[in-house]
Amino acid sequence: MAFVHFYIFLISFSLTYSCDVFVGIRCTCYDSNEIRCTMSKFAPLVFSSTSVSTTRKFHAIDLKIETDEEIELGNNYFLILNQLLPDVAKKSVSMTFRFQNFESFHARAGSFANLFQGITSTTKRLTIELHPVKAKTITFDQNAFDNLHVNELSMYADSLSSPFESIFNNTNITHLNIEGAIVAHEPSLLRDFTGHIQSLKITRMIDSVNSEEFPPFPVQSYTIEAHKMRTLDTLSFANYTQLTGLNIIQPDVSITPKILDGLERVSNLKSISFDAERIADGALKHVKHIQTLILGSYLKILDVESLNSLKDLQQLDVRYVQFSTLQGTTSCSLADFINRRRMLGLTVYLPDDNPDCDCILVFLNNMVDDGSQLVKCQSTNNDRCLFSSCPIVSEYFTRKQKEDLEDQQKLNTPSVITPSSPAIVPFEPPSVDFNDNAIPEYPDEKIDEDERTTTTQSPIEGMLYDDTDFLTKPVDHQPVTVTSLLFDPEETHNEFSTPLMKRIHPDSKQYQSSKYLTVSWIPFAIIASCLCLTLVISIISYIIYHKRRIATFKLVPQTAPII
Numbered sequence: 001m002a003f004v005h006f007y008i009f010l011i012s013f014s015l016t017y018s019c020d021v022f023v024g025i026r027c028t029c030y031d032s033n034e035i036r037c038t039m040s041k042f043a044p045l046v047f048s049s050t051s052v053s054t055t056r057k058f059h060a061i062d063l064k065i066e067t068d069e070e071i072e073l074g075n076n077y078f079l080i081l082n083q084l085l086p087d088v089a090k091k092s093v094s095m096t097f098r099f100q101n102f103e104s105f106h107a108r109a110g111s112f113a114n115l116f117q118g119i120t121s122t123t124k125r126l127t128i129e130l131h132p133v134k135a136k137t138i139t140f141d142q143n144a145f146d147n148l149h150v151n152e153l154s155m156y157a158d159s160l161s162s163p164f165e166s167i168f169n170n171t172n173i174t175h176l177n178i179e180g181a182i183v184a185h186e187p188s189l190l191r192d193f194t195g196h197i198q199s200l201k202i203t204r205m206i207d208s209v210n211s212e213e214f215p216p217f218p219v220q221s222y223t224i225e226a227h228k229m230r231t232l233d234t235l236s237f238a239n240y241t242q243l244t245g246l247n248i249i250q251p252d253v254s255i256t257p258k259i260l261d262g263l264e265r266v267s268n269l270k271s272i273s274f275d276a277e278r279i280a281d282g283a284l285k286h287v288k289h290i291q292t293l294i295l296g297s298y299l300k301i302l303d304v305e306s307l308n309s310l311k312d313l314q315q316l317d318v319r320y321v322q323f324s325t326l327q328g329t330t331s332c333s334l335a336d337f338i339n340r341r342r343m344l345g346l347t348v349y350l351p352d353d354n355p356d357c358d359c360i361l362v363f364l365n366n367m368v369d370d371g372s373q374l375v376k377c378q379s380t381n382n383d384r385c386l387f388s389s390c391p392i393v394s395e396y397f398t399r400k401q402k403e404d405l406e407d408q409q410k411l412n413t414p415s416v417i418t419p420s421s422p423a424i425v426p427f428e429p430p431s432v433d434f435n436d437n438a439i440p441e442y443p444d445e446k447i448d449e450d451e452r453t454t455t456t457q458s459p460i461e462g463m464l465y466d467d468t469d470f471l472t473k474p475v476d477h478q479p480v481t482v483t484s485l486l487f488d489p490e491e492t493h494n495e496f497s498t499p500l501m502k503r504i505h506p507d508s509k510q511y512q513s514s515k516y517l518t519v520s521w522i523p524f525a526i527i528a529s530c531l532c533l534t535l536v537i538s539i540i541s542y543i544i545y546h547k548r549r550i551a552t553f554k555l556v557p558q559t560a561p562i563i
């Protein structure tokens, strides 16, 4: 045991070690080309004389500034960090700044200027988290991000003080995510605004969603994510040609036609997410023109009649929907809708896993996806699915059972010619109740397992960024504000996922449960091979022993005459 501990210690020692970079700052370097530093006394960033900055380059820089002082960032405060990045990076490069417990925060003009300048990388990502002791102590001056060209800038703050057009002036940002903060808009500055922001997402916990709380910022595409909303003033958004996305997360009301009335006038609205318990009759008729619909895990009741009115729907994401807790008619008509519309080219994202072996999901998995759940759940012979209250599902499984029986009869005839060798029997997955045709089904399952791995990834194919930080993200990465917990920067570029819903269902958990069935045959295989080995050894030793006996027996008459 001590040896194991020592070994683990050795491994961890080789992966992380403290390294000297800046004067007066504690840093840890990781073999994964990551560096994390904690500054406890606010001071300018200066490389130490023995700094690794000349010899090592990093893909991810994480700087935590934990101090109760008044923080004042001057022009190009962080510029020195560019020297820690590789000139050309095949992977993404990122910088994360976390300010905690400060009395006040003031970012002067150009304090985040020119970051990543001269660096070639597929993705450049900047994250800034501000966790003040008191509310409204954060100030960003004009052109704080001057000449910043990044694929993603994510900010967590309760306020930013200056207008949007002033702070983000002279930038080029593909995805800008602002979470928690009320951001002001100043139309008079628009004339001098030289920022290029492709998509903006603003996430807030808010009672009333209207154009005052979410002003018409000068961006190409704009997504509003409102948590705990009560009212939606759709008319105030009538002239928002840039508004392409609306995420209504855990609203304090049901989604009724009255709530959504007027959204038909938001002409460029393309994507809607609802994480609500009930989407009432006819509500979706006000968003007929949307192309993407994402449903969340809170959903219980959905009027499918109004789902049918979504004529332009191209993507339906039900990955987070808990099919087992959906109202029966809802899940049945949802299955019917998906089954019909998939023929017309609807792309459907289903949950990665089905731990309860929900029959409707097994059916959909077979229709839309790889059908791997059919084997895993063995639902063909499962009464639950044969007698499902959803006709489309019960009919499907009845038909499937009939086909399988016919297949089996065909297979059983030649099975006399190829008798199952006893050596193969232990390889049969014992926890799955195979219907005595174990040999043909076993390779199927193996193929399915491989396919499943690829299809699980398919919904996030649009992701541009690698997830290296995602894995190493520390717990305290989550911001203080309540809404902050609902936000995941790694996902924001993915229009089809609402980060909150993703967090509630971590994929890793689901993976394990599904692996169980396929992994469980391994011990049996080991036992079988041990038995075989023992048998072979005993046969050999028997033969040797027997030969010896014959030999000694023959020797006796030879030796006898000598005596």
Ligand SMILES: *[C@@H]1O[C@H](CO)[C@@H](O)[C@H](O)[C@H]1NC(C)=O
Pocket: 149, 172, 173, 196
């Ligand atoms: C902004 O950056 C993108 C790619 O990074 C580039 O294609 C575009 O021309 C830039 N726009 C401006 C105005 O610099």
Ligand SMILES: *[C@@H]1O[C@H](CO)[C@@H](O)[C@H](O)[C@H]1NC(C)=O
Pocket: 142, 143, 165, 166, 169, 170, 189, 190, 192, 193, 194
């Ligand atoms: C934006 O920056 C430019 C210089 O880079 C400046 O001339 C202009 O006044 C600024 N506009 C705003 C709205 O701050």
Ligand SMILES: *[C@@H]1O[C@H](CO)[C@@H](O)[C@H](O)[C@H]1NC(C)=O
Pocket: 235, 236, 237, 238, 239
């Ligand atoms: C939208 O634009 C029209 C014409 O430009 C204007 O009359 C109307 O008041 C605007 N609506 C809102 C809510 O700003």
